[in-house]
Amino acid sequence: MPRKHPSGLPFLFLTEMWERFGYYLMIGIFQLYLTDPLSTGGMAMDRKDAADIYGTFIASSSSPPSWAGCWPTGCWATRAASSWAAR
8 A cells, every 4th residue: 555755745855955955065165264275265274173173063063952852851861760770
C-alpha cells in the first residue's frame, strides 16, 4: 500500500536545504575574509588562525542549543538515574 508524503514536505525540505546552504556559504565567506590581504579589505590572517576563529564560531553556535535542549528535559538527571540503576 503506497503512502503519500505530507503536502508540506517539499517546502520543508527546500527550506532546510536553503538554510544549510546559506550557513556553509557564510562560513566560507568568513574564512575568505579572514585570510584575504589587508589591501583588499580582509584581515590578513594565516589559515591556521582563521580556522581557529571560525572553528570557535561553529562550536559556539552549535553547542548552546544542545545544552539548552538537554536542560529542560532533564536528560542529565535521566542519565544519572539510569547509571545509578544499572549498578
